[in-house]
Amino acid sequence: MKIEGKRRIWDDYQKEIAGDNYFYVRSCVRQNFFPGAEKTFLRYMAELGKNVFENPSHTTCTGIGYHSDIVPFKTAMTMVARQFALMTEAGYENFVTSCITSFGLYTEILDTWSHFPEQEEQTREHLKKATGREFVKPKNLAHASDVTYKFRKDITHRGKYRLVNKDTGLPLKVVEHIGCHYSRMFPSKGVGGAEYPYVLVGMVEEWGGEVIDYPERRHCCGFGFRQYLIQANRGYSIAASKKKFESMKSYKPDMILTNCPGCPMFLDRWQYAISEMEGITYGDAGQGIPVMTYEELAGLILGYDPWDLGFQVHQVPVEPLLDKIGIPYDPEKKFLDINGNAMGKPKSPSYLKFY
Amino acid sequence: MIDFGYTISNDRQTDLDRGDMRYFEFVRAIDPSLDICIGCGSCTATCKAGNFTSFNIRRLHTAIRRGDPGSLKSEIKKCMFCGKCQLACPRGVNLRNVILSLNRAIERLG
């Protein structure tokens, strides 16, 4: 593999990312499954002295409903317009989404409006009629991973740890997984384009790790909206993730890094389900391959407590990875509540290790 | 093992790295004319069995050439050996002999 070839492509796809004053909108999936990730994003942005504003009245963009086709496009456009209106009312112009599905939908809608201005007009009318609100389109639209990518060097400077094996001194091997809706429809809207996105690679390189490219890197995790939401369709969803694990396993990755809401949850949970269905585990000796979000990884680099980041709600244990880097953690505190009281413990799976 | 209410879907993708080329090699040794097929579909267009069933002779012999004999045994029974495919083939592929050879391959290879 010639890395210069990728660098040439990366140079072609450098998008503009605003430097401060962000209007932040949350993700349906991530709030449920990675509450610590969104919290961590706001924490390091504050430490970096950046202003990130959240209006409690913002809501879903309806992306999951839209992509499972119960929500019409007109509705999605108007819901997105309402978010823009909240941004406008708060005096912001830089819009940041926590969710990739949202980011893709916002991008698609802005593109639609530029090609079909009458759609924008109609949306404005719908919004006005339904809510009385008006909006200005954002000057800059970014995903939270874009923003984290932008400040990756600042995170290094404040960081305590690097993605290096403390015993061998070798970089940790990371496979990255990009959400499908990050740049597939609009390659120029993603850092690094659609084929070799650089947004996560840039973080891993900066923080000392080594990115492993593997044949099924571009394959979807298998969420497929209705393909997971309905139990009868989940065979598709799990098969897609399995295909990725089978393809990456010979490279012995130390971890999987993701920028999408659903992907880390599926890549985490499906390792458990595959083990319980087929007795197969990936990674060393039943440990699985730890999966994390870029915020969780940034948090580790910055030396935040792993249990503040939310690793206790991952099914695939991250302790082996923490040990490799040399990040201290207190196993006794893993499942305690905020006051240090016990809340019981999850049951141990049959095959996948449990700490 | 836990029953999750579903199973992991099988992959339909043709994987030429893991293809079962035995049927193709068997037929080829008897009748190499399948090599010159241009995939035009004249055989399927004229096929009597294909007019009354889901039988698709072109798809079947293409799948054999791709090492994918999955539906061979059930599909090949639909052929009525009328030989029209062979008449229609612009490249002169001896399709009747190909089908006969495939039947022999099934006997031999299972």
Place this chain on the structure above:
Amino acid sequence: MGALFEKLCEDIRFVEGLKACMNCGTCTAICPAAEFYNYQPRMLVDILQTHDEEKIEALLKSDTIWYCGECMSCVTRCPRNNAPGLLITALRSLSQEMGYFVESEKGRQQLAIKRTVGHWILEYGYCLHPSQITPGNHPEQGPVWDWEFHHLEGVMERLGANYKKAGPGVLRAIPKAALDEIKKIFDETGATDRFEKIEAFSKKKAAEMGMKLDDGLENEYITHIYKANTKDHSAGQ
């Protein structure tokens, strides 16, 4: 031009998605749905560009249009700038509009999505809510989720969420005024109408199939559409 094709052309996603297909197969080559279902986005585009009303009606009533996962990988690849993934969104919209979705097993599943994600949007302001991700319906979420589900308030508090409370933060309670706005947007832009159509057509179909269907999630029809595969959807071709 036939009536169905004309209706599809009213959808800008359809107009954007259908240019001219040369049957090259780059879409099917990397389509996750094509790997696991009897589905080829190439065939879908090829059928649509015939403008054949009978074929389009059959498509709208078939399982075929419900296999796609809307990952949009096909959009990146098409050398003719077609977008099969966008065409799917237009076809699914029309299938629900016409009530054709209940004619296929995969299409009938729309009611279960409407009664979960659809209702959660209106109730919680988000497409999902942890209180609704029950381990029973989501066994693959595993023992950690099972533990979390039974200690949601404690876990969410530990991780800095603002669970069910006012103000900003993870899983905050969405103000009633905001939820009212969502409802008004839904009424104004056709989502409410679609919900009603999904309900009405599904109720008719449930009766036709002789299955019990009430307004909740625990009934014969919902359980059936949520769990059943009565045929092998990967078979064929």
Place this chain on the structure above:
Amino acid sequence: MEDSVIVIGGGISGMTAAGILAGNGLKVTLIERNNKLGGHVADWFRLFPDRRKASEVIDFLNASLGNTEIICGSSVTGIINHENSFTVLMDNAEPVTATALILATGFDIFNAGKKEEYGYGIYNNVITSAELEVMFSTTGSVLTAEGRPPSRIGIIHCVGSRDEKVGNLYCSRVCCVTGVKQAIELKEMYPSSQIYCFYMDLRMFDRHFEELYYEAQQKWGINFIRGRLSECAENADGSIVIKTEDTLTGKPLKMSVDLLILLAGIVPSEGTKQIAGMLGLKTGDDGFINSADGHTRDNSSGIPGVFLAVTLKGPSSVSPVIADARAAAIQAITWLRSKKNMND
């Protein structure tokens, strides 16, 4: 002034035109920006469909040049139209003036790196058909990046052709038969190898092309799969995983190959684009120069005294290129001899 012609572009087209003009006693100057004549054909090993050596064609054209003044290593920087004559300015040579111009600035090979998903310039075992010809003609052996003989080879048609994503809607014409020719040559070199061509249509339009395709299937056992390459990735051992649909079975298909050859198409050359700009010649949506009339005046540029020789008008193969260059030369001669009373 004495009738004279400047031929811009020293590929087989320009060489042919110069040879005809010189043979008719005209003063001819042939300008080439590279240091040698022969253009792309000089870098090719064997030509389709009969696999004769490309160097034989170059030798023939060289021998025909007669008294042609040859200026190599100079790019044209400007053209002055004096109505009755033209002065061509160059970066590395003195200006030249003549009474007619023949433009033969030709094509470039599509930059396969633009098809990012094919990994050209990233994955070591992805090469172009042009690079394969260089391997044939220099070392005479074709090895993988790891130095091994390839046991499985993929040949990809339509790279940069028939593809709106890279802005080229047109067919490059020569790739189909080049792929078939190269498949046979590789099979000759490695009889136990498996060779797969991935195509959408096999456009065997000219004499003996279809026969070559037949020979590739019947004699050499080359596999043809109807499906356009969707994407590539690299295996740990450096082999390339390719994904396509076998459209005749309707299933996605993947396989690993040791070497992947991209039949990179034809695009208007930089020189062609520059010349079009200098003279104000009209180009089509495809970037190639439009002649005055595609059927009846295909060698006329619309500017009196300026004549066009394919392939600046679009992709073409060797024989038609030579025929078209001869036609351009004859038309220039006719125009000059008729005392320029025709408008072209």
